[in-house]
Amino acid sequence: MTIVPAQHRPAALAPFVTALSAYDLGPAGVHRGLPSSTLSITIPETDSLEVAWPGRPGSRERFRAVVAGLHLDAAELRQRGGTRGVWLTLSPPGAGALLGIPASALSGHVADLAEVAPALAHLPERLAACRSWPQRRALVEDALIAGRARHQDNGGGRDLRAALAALSEAARVQEAARLLGCSRRHLSGVVRAELGVTPKEYQRLLRFEAARGALAAAGRAGAADLAAVAAASGFADQAHFTREWRVMAGCTPTEWLRAETR
Template sequence: MMPAHQLPAALAPFVATLSAYDLGTGSAAGVHRGLPSTTVSITIPEEPMEIAWLGRPSSRRRLQAVVAGLHLEAAELRQAGGTRGVWLTLSPMGAGALLGVPAAALAGHFVEFADAVPAMAALPERLASCRTWPQRRTAVVEALAAALARHGANADAPRQRAMLAALSGSGRVHEAARHLGCSRRHLSNAVRADLGVTPKEYQRLVRFEAARGELVTAARTGTVRLATVAAASGFADQAHFTREWRTMAGCTPTEWLRAEGPAARTP
């Protein structure tokens, strides 16, 4: 994984992660559960993949590469004929600065990469011609740098960053609004316009994402205590955590760790 601090300085505010992935081998090879998060994700597989919202088979589509906006339900990705690819996540501000598409326009949707970002439509083919991960990483960074030069950082980015930081740092929407010096209604309208979700939904994503990180860290140390993960992530208790995880991920935390945790495969 390539964290933001290892990216060129101009891209670091907009790219959360850039990594190669391998869905592994075995009975579940080629299958991945795309979990909710606070970022816009881009998956560029070696082979086309099928993607659908979990439990909604009618939503299934076959795509060459996938852009997914903020969403509060899990997706199922199936990749046949190859299990590897490139995965990157963008901050909500990064959607506009690098894709030329506001995060709100992508919320709750997954779309073909070439349709969402016509100017970068050749990137999957370029990656397919690369023989090593460093070559692929360089190709992605160059494409993103060119995109940033085309679109430029949104003048509203500082306001958006402050808004998201306030929501992430407080447990209640009214607390975030008070910190920002605005009304709850004003904050709600701004978040909906920028992200396509409500402030409360964004806070749910923040909490869920924190819990995912805590789960992975705990699994790597060999000791997973759900009550500890729940407390560290801002949930009222373990029951609240498990209920929310099942709602948003479509499985229990333990089931997800068993299938896709660090001991199972690379995300």
């Protein structure tokens, strides 16, 4: 999947949109959607998008544009015909701030953008009419800014933002609770209600995400030292890293890297 680097985002979107890019799935038109600590929105320029969960029999569905919640297993995205479009990721508070729903409403599954946010149903057709990436980017940003104005009372609140910051900083959930000055039970309640995953699962996503970034960087440098990637990402050892990658990505780190760089 080829990504065009995103430009500077408007201030109104900066806390909520973590990436906004053009994409091209290449000749095969297939992409492995890996677990992440963010929600994603994929909008094809033409045709539609087929999404399947390899570990979930009968899960194959087709969408004109798709929103994916936090998930701990990989999805397969297949786009026939034109393979280009716009891809963006939202922080968990961004689901409420821009779409008007908590991230927990989408946890573990995907949904059509038009059903989640009817006001954005026009985006696929209007994107198809754009002639350049700056036009497409501006169209999406304007639609999201309008969503922020509609849902200005949403966004997860201070408790959620503090909880996510503490979980990102701490190595363990109990440590995060101490940083916040609350019980582990209270922290768990806030995170589950807003994200649909447990604090431990959220930290698992963060660790996997860090490993994915480190692995991709090592691959671009020409040699991926899996032991070094494992250590830098917080895994006990290379074997732990490889087991976790197989479970969450559905392949080995080396297989994923080979597919991403071919």
